[in-house]
Amino acid sequence: DQQVKQNSPSLSVQEGRISILNCDYTNSMFDYFLWYKKYPAEGPTFLISISSIKDKNEDGRFTVFLNKSAKHLSLHIVPSQPGDSAVYFCAASLRIMLDRIWVGNNRKLIWGLGTSLAVNP
């Protein structure tokens, strides 16, 4: 069962417009969420994150919004640029139990399947 869902496999937007990538999750124990960007033939690279105690985090053109009651988060890219064309992965973080003790810094990431964003010039 997919605990992190990215229901749109692809998205196409015009350069300069806003890109909105959505992500839903099912496990209320997730306490940290991350977005990664992946170009073809490369590993994912970290983009932006948000703690479950916040509802918004902004970094330049990228803003992540978290709606805990709806178990939904979204990534906004404004303005979109052709270089933003990539696959975007949403990931949710769950603290791992180590020797029956919650270790806050040791985490397992649960990943969505990704959304392929194409920004057209």
Add this chain to the structure above:
Amino acid sequence: GAGVSQSPSNKVTEKGKDVELRCDPISGHTALYWYRQSLGQGLEFLIYFQGNSAPDKSGLPSDRFSAERTGGSVSTLTIQRTQQEDSAVYLCASSPQVGGSGNTIYFGEGSWLTVV
């Protein structure tokens, strides 16, 4: 180097052969993760190391898969008697041991394995 380094970047092997994939994490990072992404699939968690120990081996798909980490640094993922379904990109990641609730994971570029 500055990032997570993986080798080989590409490997083509015959079915039934063993393969070894290597990961060199960011210096000082105590946590190391192995993931796999098959064609059309999301990232699949395989195994996680804290130092040299692996408290979570639940993601290893079969007993043909094993991993070790020595000296709290380099890790190797070994696949014995490879099968065609093992074809995937194998991603290694590392993260620092820091305080707070956030702990970003940094990924290598992956080892692309093709079993023919």
